[in-house]
Amino acid sequence: MGNGWWAAAMAAWPLNGCSRRASRPWTLSVTAMAMPCPSASARPRRRGLRLMSGLPLEQPTVSAMWAAVASHGEHLLCCSRIDREGWRGLRADTLVARAQRLAAALLRRGLLPAAPVGLFADHGEQWLIAHAAIQLAAAVDVPRGSDVSNRELTHICGVTAMGWAFAASPDLAARVRERSPGCRIILLNGEPSHEAELPWHQLLEEAESAEELSELCRRQGTVEESDLHSIIFTSATTGKPKGVMLSHGAMMAQLRAIAAVPIPLGFNDRLLSLLPVWHIFERTASLYAVACGASLWFTSPRRFADDLAQVQPSFMASAPRLWEALDARIAAAVRKSHPVRRALVAAGRFCSRHFRAASRAIDGRRPHLRPQSLALRWAIAALNVPRWLLFLAPHGLLNTAVLERIRQSTGACLKATVSGGGALPPAVDEFFTDLGLPVLEGYGMTEFPVISVRVPGRAVPGTVGPPLPGVELRLADPESGAALPPGQRGEIQARGAMAMSGYWQDEQASAATLLAGGWLRTGDLGEIGADGCLRIVGRCKDTIVLRSGENVEPGPIEDAIRRSPLVEQVVVVGQDAKHLGALVVPDCAALAHALGLAEEGFDVAAAAAHPQASALLRHEVHRLVSREQGFRPYELVQGVALLPRPLELGEELTKLLKVRRHIVHERWAAEIRRICGGD
Structure with missing residues (x-):
């Protein structure tokens, strides 16, 4: 499919049932087997750890939240695979105790409060322990995946001047040392090859002293809500990565706002973690699960299908590409099934x-931009009652006999899944709503982790829901910045x-994004309906301005083209050109079938070089x-070019498969000039 780990994740997605599937037996190894969470009076108090009163979500800082998580005691907090059939689990109190020991080891070696600490690793129990240790030591984590590019790593190390970093492998540790010669590195896997490298297992085996525990408690007590919790570098869809500074208070306010939606999670819930954990969406979901007492189960793209069936999660953060x-x-x-089954699915x-x-x-719950009178609402409801009655019986029958089987194959065990990190195409949204x-x-966005979300049980299709509690929204003219009245696009x-x-050490970018009165510019175009739900219609910076002066949003056009089974990837181009063009990567299997x-x-x-393939895709x-x-006439795509290779992760695509349009325009400049009428 040409889409890296998403292709691997989907290659074996089970289509024969989730809860009905007879999966292979599997085992769970826990430091101490998971038991029901003890009562508040019975929960153990970890030696030297400042246990905050109240629930983790009630804490003012992330440091205090992690200290409060220890009160979950013997409850299972996270699970990682140890082999093909088994899992290793960690209790909440055990994980926090290890994080405290690691924090004491860093303190012993001179880690200062508020110091930036690189965290270059993929999701798993090591990442979670390292993150918790950094927070308990009152430092600031700077996360990125182990596949961080040399360009990104050079930029991150250069602007943060970090003196400490966690590295997933010896090779990654060497790359960090090249860019930060004085940096001390905790090596998560492998053996140290340099005096500046410290083995992970050694630090976890060192006992903490009473003085160190006292100092950790003192540091945790001095952390303010306004202090930095993390510096997360953006995915750079429009230029070089910028370091987004998130405070402790901002993250805790975010978690409490999600709890108020509500998306209820508790000790019996399981979250299957698949997305890159350094990305703000997955990170927010993971911290929310930890704070609520749910357990995190770390999977990988290659194991995703099997783990979905084995773990049967009740919640999952996902990206549009998955759906x-x-x-x-x-x-x-369905296309390959018996004609009768195809007809039943279509009818369902x-x-x-x-x-x-x-x-x-x-x-x-129909989306509407302008307020509707009570009489109009009653009229719309009355007109739809006959349709509701007409389809009640056939829907009930086909829903149980046909659609239920498809739901079981796609993870009907899920209580909820939230899609983020990009826009969900309308056709895909409609498809799963029908099911x-x-x-x-x-x-x-990284700068404002969760702004809005559809409300469970009251979701309005075509929107991203109302703003979260505590979030205010307004629309402004992209050029003048003037506030717009309700019902207009801005x-x-x-x-x-x-x-x-x-933004970290970037006052100019900060001033351009953070406005007077506390307003943050998102760079996205949207509409707010009379029901308070937000609809995303495009990007200010993605807007294509044709030579004629017409402004075009490429998103809806790309969504329309992606509806074709022959298309795998598409980017609409045409900035300052005579007309629009489309760079297309075909679905080779479907295209070969169509061409016989x-x-x-x-x-x-081969598809790019085949003249009939090009003609068919243009049509x-x-x-x-x-x-x-x-x-509209100026929105029509005149030229089409088939690319000789897929758009690649880390190059034209971010890790969540967002298009880096500036990279696409650089790499495929000749093709763009050819199909867009360039001079």
Whole structure:
């Protein structure tokens, strides 16, 4: 599929049932077997650890939250795979005790409060312990994955001047040393090869002294809500990464706002962690689960399908690409099935769409930009009652007999899943809503982790829900910055305690993003309906300005083109050009089938060189983006180019598969000039 670890994650997605699947037996090894959480009076007090009164979510800082997590006692906190069949689990009190021991070891070697500490590793129990240790030592973590590029690593090490870092491997440790010669490195795996490297297991074996424990408690007590909790560097979709400074108070306010939505998690819930943990979306979800007492189960793309069936999580943070790939897999499986089953699935979706649409109209959950009078709402509800009654019986039958089997195959054991990190394509959103698996699409950014999310049980399709409690939204003119009245489209600006403090050592960028009165510019275009729900319509910086002066949002056009089963990736281009063009990476299997060719050996490069393939894709793009489909004349795509290779992670794509448009324009400049009428 050309999409790195997402392709690996989807390659074996189970289509024969989640809760009904007869999965292989598996074992769980826990430091002390997980037991029901003891009562508050029975919970152990860790020696030297400042246990904060109240629940973790009630704490003012992340340091205090981790101290309070120890009060969960013997409850299972996280699980990692030890082999193909087994898992290793850690209790809450054990994990926090290890983090405290690691924090004391860092303190012993001179780690100062508020010092930036690199955390270059992938998700797992080591990442969680290291993060907790940094917070308990009142330092500031600077996270990134182990696959961090040399360019990103050079920039991060250069601007933070970090003196401490955790590294997942000897090779990564050497790369950090090259860029920060004086940096001391805790090596998570492998043996040290330099005097500045310290082995992970050695630090965890060292006993902490009473003086060190006392100093840790003192430091935790001095951490203020305004102090930095983390510096997270952006994915750089529009330029070099910027260090987003998040305070302790901002993160705790974010977690409490999520709890108020509500997305309820407790000791019996399991969160399957798949996304890069340094990304703010997965990180927020993981910390929320930890604070609520749910257990984190760390999976990998290659193990994702099996782990989904074995763990049967009740909650999962996901990205749009996961649901796009699942949509394509289900559609492919249905196409290959018996004609009768294809007809039943189509009928089930048809009945579900009309039944659910009528239900939303009766409940008043249809998206609308302008206020509706009570009479109009009653009229809409009355008009939809006959449709609701008409489809009640066939929907009930087909939902149980047909759609339920598909839901079981896609993880019906999930209580909820929130999609973030990018926009969920409308066709994919509609597909899963028809199946009875509504995805709670959320909206946020590194600078403001979660701004809005669809409310469970009251989700409005086509929107990202209302703002979270404590978040204020307004729309402003992208050019003048003037506030716009309700019902108009403009740049989304947010205000709340969850917002970043600014960009690390970049006052110019901070001033351009943080406005007077506490408002933060998101750079996204949106509309706020009369129901308070937010709809994202594009990016201010993604807007393509044609030579004619017309402004075009590429997002809706790309969404339309991606509906084709022949298209795997697409980027609409045309800045300062005569007309729009599209760079397309085809789905080779579907394209070979459409052309009557053998799939074997027909790769992306072969498709790009095949004249009939190019002609077929051009026809497909012109069919999907046309006046008949509701597009304006200047939004029509005139030129189409098939790329000889997929867009690559870490290059044209971020880790969450967002397009780095400036990189695309640099790498494919010749193709863009050719298809867009460039001079």
